[in-house]
Amino acid sequence: MLGQVTFQELNDFFGTIVQVMERLEIPYMVAGGFAAIFYGEPRLTLDIDIVADLKLSQVKLFVKAFPFPDYYVSEETVYSVPSERIKRFYP
DSSP: OOOOOOHHHHHHHHHHHHHHHHHTTOOEEEEHHHHHHHTTOOOOOOOOEEEEOOOGGGHHHHHHTSOTTTOOOOHHHHHHSOHHHHHHHOO
């Protein structure tokens, strides 16, 4: 069973993700409720929706930036994302 996550913990996690994306020069956008909070719209949310334009050459470094057991990022799953399908929704 997972414990309760505070907004501060979620915010800290978001900061970690942004640091990695910026360091690896991965274009990204934040969507959903967490993004709405930063635009001044109060929302109760405990997740972060991020869309990233991750190139194949960046996958290994991205996965390495989130080591197990603190994080779980599956390299196989990242490679299996159907990029052509995603590009239809985010041209």
